[in-house]
Amino acid sequence: MGRPRLYCGQACRQRAYEQRSATAKAGLPDDVVLVSRTELDGLQDRLYQLRCALEDVQTLLAEKPTKAELERSLADLLHSTGRLDRLWVTERG
Numbered sequence: 001m002g003r004p005r006l007y008c009g010q011a012c013r014q015r016a017y018e019q020r021s022a023t024a025k026a027g028l029p030d031d032v033v034l035v036s037r038t039e040l041d042g043l044q045d046r047l048y049q050l051r052c053a054l055e056d057v058q059t060l061l062a063e064k065p066t067k068a069e070l071e072r073s074l075a076d077l078l079h080s081t082g083r084l085d086r087l088w089v090t091e092r093g
Contacts, residue, residue: 046084053080 007013023032035043053076060073 046080050077050080050084053077 005013005016007016020030023030053073057073057077060069065073
């Protein structure tokens with residue numbers, strides 16, 4: 001139903017089939033995503049770093065920062081966001 005699935009190659013097609021079969025066999029919904037505890041902990045750590053960086057910028061803004069202080073704080077915020085930006089969830093074969 002809908003558009004036919006497109007794959008980059010036969011290996012990707014096979015992995016997708018295996019994932020769909022395993023999901024159906026386990027009685028899980030098609031859109032379920034499973035991650036290891038280590039991966040989840042890493043993501044939560046990165047989100048916490050981002051939240052802290054945002055709070056630091058918010059606090060700094062209330063204190064009328066110098067340009068250098070604001071630039072440093074925004075650079076820290078950008079660094080925290082950049083780590084999340086590079087996070088990709090990939091399927092395992």
